[in-house]
Amino acid sequence: MFVSNGPVERIRVEVEGIVQGVGFRPFIYRLAARYGISGWVRNTPAGVLLEGEGERSHLSAFLRDISAQAPPLAAISSVHSETISVTGEGGFSILPSSGGENSAQISPDCDVCEDCLRELFDPRDRRYLYPFINCTNCGPRYSIITAIPYDRRFTTMERFAMCADCRAEYEDPANRRFHAQPNACPVCGPRIALLDSSGREVMQGGGGRGHDVLLAAVNLLQRGGVLAVKGIGGYHLAVDACNEEAVANLRRRKQRDEKPFAIMAPDLARIDSFARCSETEQRLLGGPERPIVLLPKREATPIASLVAPDNGYFGVMLPSTPLHHLLLRNNFIALVMTSGNQSDEPIAYRDSEAREQLAGIADLFLAHDREIHVRSDDSIIRVFHGSPLFLRRSRGYVPRGIRLPAEQPSVLAVGGELKATVCLTRNDRAFLSQHIGDLKNSATLRSLEECVAHLEKILEIRPALVAHDLHPDYLSTAYAVDLPDLPRVAVQHHHAHMASCMAENSLEGEAIGVIFDGTGYGLDGTVWGGEFLVGGYREFRRQGHMRLVALPGGDAAVREPYRMALSYLFDAGERDFAALQLSCLGDVSAQERHLLQRMLERGINAPLTSSCGRLFDAVSALLDVRSRITYEGQAAIELEALAESAVTDREYPFSVEEFAGRLILDMRPALVELLKDLALGVPRAIMARCFHNSMAAATAGMCERIRCRNGLNRVVLSGGVFQNKLLVEGTLNRLAELDFQVFTHRLVPPGDGGLALGQAVIAGCMRREAERSTELEMLR
Amino acid sequence: MDNDLILLGHGSGGKLSHQLLSDLVIPTLSGIPPAGQNDAAVVTHNGQRFAFTTDSYVVDPLFFPGGNIGCLAVNGTINDLAMMGARPLYMSVGLIMEEGFSRAELKEILDSMRAAADGAGVAIVTGDTKVVPRGKADRIFINTSGVGVIEHDLAIGGNCARPGDRVLINGAIGDHGIAVMAKREGLDLESDIRSDCAALNGLVEEILKEGDAVHVLRDPTRGGVATTLKEIALQSRVGITLQERALPYNGAVKGVCAILGLDPLYVANEGKILVVAAPQAADALLERMRSHPLGREAAIIGEVTGEDDRGRLEIDTVSGGTRAVEMLAGEQLPRIC
């Protein structure tokens, strides 16, 4: 019996956010015990509800600690408390869920926590070396949930009956594994197995922890073999990252020539041996989300050169499951861990499908019998100016909600086409899906459909309308059009980019949007991509853009940057392609030169574009960095890497004209200067750097002119080109000098991976306004 | 954009054309449901079934490697009748000429019309000639109509594809569209690319010997193989999967398409036929087609995979993936962001 000294009060507290399946109720239970508070706690549809009775000062400390000391996986969005009348009840209990609609947010997948990791390597622990150790503070979540509420029977752990020991932990409110839904041990839980592509076990025994299996897998990797490893969101293909031959072999088998492979290292110390890593980057790497972080390479590294050829960066991650820890610790400096798929197929996640798809690539499969219900690729982050920028937001972050500036009707937004993600909204929350991929691939398109259905189910969202891109031929547009009975909103591509950046920064009202992108369908039917927009969610005006040039061959011009070099040269007056002496045209035949010239002269399949990405491509080709690409953005990425190796403040000139009320940014003067430098033999790195400088200066110049027109001082930077660190930092500096307030992406990718968020906000806002005006109508 | 305006895209044979037809033209004129759209109408008189069709030709340039607007106008209408499994019998010709058009060129066009009709065993039995003032038409436009008799009771039509069926084509894809474009745009091609313009009724007669194994006959003209197969998939409510490896191409056409950035699957053909037929007859049919002069390069290019209300058309690519093929809204537009 607790004896109190001061006046006793009772409070009722509602906590919202990610508070279920993260050990929140046991945390409250322990906290109540600490402060001698009686009462109860339970899960509700919206989160957690609790009542506490005790001395006033204890209650306020209790309340403070709910937010301050919440479990690591919890993400509290609001705490609301009120004083109610005292009941005098004693003890503190965890009550069963209230049932009914369950809209509490589901937490993302998470790496092993410190406590579990200690147990994993403690020979006295009953889970010593057990690859599926977890607790309420860690382990799989989103990827194993089949339905809601988040409960073991609605996860892929359903088929494993807990042993008496596990059950006891699961039922003990004081235990770290109280209601840890994936709780398991070597006696009762999932097991690993080493299989060949026919599904036959090549390694037996080792008991529940499967230590022999693990040793055999490590052995294969040490001999240079390719191992498919089942992770949280799908299969990875692993080889020893320090074994040049093994990496070459993997490239051959995967038919992937140049795109960098991600690597996984056992700890930060190992990472430090091959890459430079700031404090922010260390924090990101070590966080429970376990993303891939792009880190600058060190001069001499033990990592095979074929891991990331012609690239200044390694994509690095730390282990994201206990199995990874077991594989890597004491065994490897790093493993290549690239997604287990064939060319454009989505990442394999079902066992039989993975074996079929990866049969010709992997020598063996390190699999297990805990099913992955939802596939998700690894997230990729790059740190800019000290803050993280998502290149891909996926595992570890989904389905965490993003707060919107205002409540809005529920919207489904279906994103772009190449780096598709979808977004669902409820009230003032947006839930952006994991990376889905290139929809032109049929399996990927089907996985979009599955993803939408699953998210609608577990988030309990019934969208009132669907938002899609304005592009008539995007497969996501076709998908939206085919949805029965849902009103549709078509959103212009770059408006969506702009809105996505505004929304994650909680901006309201109007701003200047600088959208530097590849290509997107414009309102006027031309191809946009270097845009200076002004507006908000509901509407926008195109205040300026880059000068139009032709895109000879449409998408072929994206795959072959030398075409853009020719297009820019044509725009600058060049009329004799046959005689052109440029190293990037070395292997371009006379027939191709002739046809390209005719295409530009006659406008044959050469749509006009204001794309900024294509200008980077053109410069990359002119400097002979890259005239044909094998992965998206390659020409610009390698141009940036080259520019980073030079230091100069010099910038190339540009000019701005006004046409039909719009500002046209003309970079031809820069190209003319660059061609002069080229003829003079100026180092290519210097030219690349000057070009980056000039783009930053031009951007600032355009923003300044736009501010003169309308007084707007806030600038948002979005679009795939802003994955370029040098450009972002240069632009930020120049805009800051001019006292602009600049906003960049922090929560979603600047490229098409973040597009769906913008679409969702625009559609939601338009709908809200429409509803408001009908209400006004009715009042009249 | 002004919704009242007819755009060039409305005549492209793609999504816009379909919308215009199903939203405005068909409901206003006859009310035939769009799912019943075929190359020609089938009418019955005194128990005898006839196919009846009309088509207008506005091709620029008038003369191109492998043919001209005249043989195109005759063969096009013959083919539309043949695609219904009909034996073409009679044709009409309507000429609309711009004041100042050359008599010699007219003669050349008429000669090739006559030759095409004779070759196909069809009689041109009626016609009409109009001349409009300079600038009111572009040199010459030709309309042809045709009637043919259906002498079998096979059910052939775009809605008759069934799961398991095989898809066949009689030869290389995309020649006509590229030949015409090369001429129009003054492209200097290293290799000779000629239109495949031909009358297909003879080949169809041969194909029909496979009887009720033949379910769909279609000529992939405007919009190309992709659009035509997508139409079939939608009309039959089935999914179709093509094998990229099996698609027959003339190497030069493929090379030029790669440079132009065009997908040959959307490029027009004028002497090609897509056949959807029961799987057990596919090999025999292939042999039959190959034995005909217009089918020497015939190939089995795909398969009807199953029922599918959305009429999914997919292609298994040489690199190992499967890609969706859609009907385009208009021109081929860039989509990589």
Ligand SMILES: [Fe+3]
């Ligand atoms: Fe984009």
Ligand SMILES: [Mg+2]
């Ligand atoms: Mg026709």
Ligand SMILES: [Zn+2]
């Ligand atoms: Zn843990």
Ligand SMILES: [Zn+2]
């Ligand atoms: Zn157990």
